[in-house]
Amino acid sequence: MPEQRDPSPYDALLLLSFGGPEGPDDVVPFLENVTRGRGIPRERLKEVGQHYFLFDGVSPINAQNRELLDALRSDFAAHGLDLPVYWGNRNWAPYLTDTLRTMVQDGHRRIAVLATSAYASYSGCRQYRENLADALAALRAEGLPVPQVDKLRHYFNHPGFLRPMIDGVLASLAALPQEVRDGAHLAFTTHSIPTAAADTSGTPGDHTEGGEGGAYVAQHLDAARTIADAVRAETGVEHPWRLVYQSRSGAPHIPWLEPDICDHLEERHAAGVPAVVMAPIGFVSDHMEVKYDLDTEATAKAAELGLPVARSATVGADPRFAAAVRDLLLERAATERGGTPERCALGALGASHDLCPVGCCPARAPRPAAAGADWRGPAAEAPV
Template structure:
């Protein structure tokens, strides 16, 4: 952590916005929420009801909102404990509290320069650019209402920040220790993340990173290697590992990143692997895709195969992650002041850019996006 940096916010920074995906908080919310998520795609309501069965298995409640509330509490406590006087707000893309409403509240409260933390750690269209488009849409709505438009600065990708990575290392170590002793040393690690179309992966990150898998795959592989190396150093066992994918959706004829976690478990079992630890490194918290795709579907597949599995914890509201967010705010503050700063980062890739460059994670239909080099709201 950059503890030597001045924690006093940049003169214009006066709030932090936690920007997330959102989720239903009861059975009546599920279909309207899915309509928000899929707006513009022409998906029939009956199909959305089918998709919503995953949520209905858990009472129609996604855990993501409660987890964001826990993260808000952790951030506020960490900021207060370390003298960072920065109020924290929360807005979602697809459910209440909606982003536009939260930004309106922030402007009404007098905030004019806002740091933004998205609950997505890696480069991709859906994990970065789309949030920036959402910010631009909301700022345009405020402008149309005659309100002052604040400046918003999105904090950099934090996939390799030690405060994000260390809790995941500890989660894998705990899962390995929880396996039966006779299969523990032979266990493989399946690092999982959300599958996305290969066409989107290939153009993720800055233009120079475009290619096979783009920055999305490179970043996940880098973090997986860091975790695997740490596990080896701390246990003395070099566990084989692979990056695998989950939560695929969309038309079957469109190529998405593979292999799927359930297919991977079948392959590992057929190869004689005695156990697998599933480590969801692509997710900040245990939201619906983790609870259903890993804890329900993949765990059922493993039981069918009689393959011992454990699922390691996501970072969630871990105090080390809250401290990492403080570090990111202080780091960006120093950069905005023009002060010299050495960003914290593990692995081979180094720290991500502060400002998304032109051509980074492009969308199929170009739209204005805030908090980047091409922002209409500089």
């Protein structure tokens, strides 16, 4: 129906991602961008960047974003959706400000934004919104028109995000030796964050105390449970599972979400589990934190233990994910026009909010953040 292909009031979509180095000379400058303001010495960044150098200094993330960009454009064209798609990164080229500058120079004034982070947290949502605010302020300082940007809702429980991962877990189970397959444990992995940041993730009503994890943990648990239930329905086997964490990068004295995947593999092996499927549900694509932390480090730990493991795929540029982005865009467009579209979601939590409320995933130091209820425009000096 024509209504289903109407993206108005939006005139463009921005794919907003993290970015990554594309050669050895990029690694330290990239890490300087990521850690700016933290006072980390350059020599320490060289140490941190060693896992990039194992892959010739190239993170897979930019190539994977190009694939997703192509998938989105193909999906839009195939469904009669006449909307240009641009791509910008927070920490490496193409930089967000440069992309937004191109977009406004191309005449775009109402932009929908898809962040390559599916869950609520400061680093996974509000920090992207802060970067948007910084970029819009830069455009205004240059005397350029400042577009309205709207970030699409969290999609951790959208069918187009979960169903490819369900198939990935099923494929990983099938790849295990038959004698250990039915007893395999499912380890759903995501990025560890400080427990304090986890507790304040999501809307103020989602906030918790004592390391319970707020919306960040609740959303991951809901996604994991939905996948595990679907695997049971497909195979007839009840696989035990747990949400575990990876990629910790903070100071040792600061509590972060646990258990770490490598510790978890040791614990499961000691408990007699015959095999483990590692399912990176916290990541949109197989970027460095999947390729190194799971495919290299955790897989080496499993080999040391003699524990059979398989790692399931992320959604990447799966056509179903591209279709989900189209659905999220058209859903938000219809809402902005005053409609009440169906909001697709699996699991128990329902569809997430469109507009981040005041107090959602707060920063330690208040900074302007676009595309939320606390945004007063690029001239604002601080959020309300």
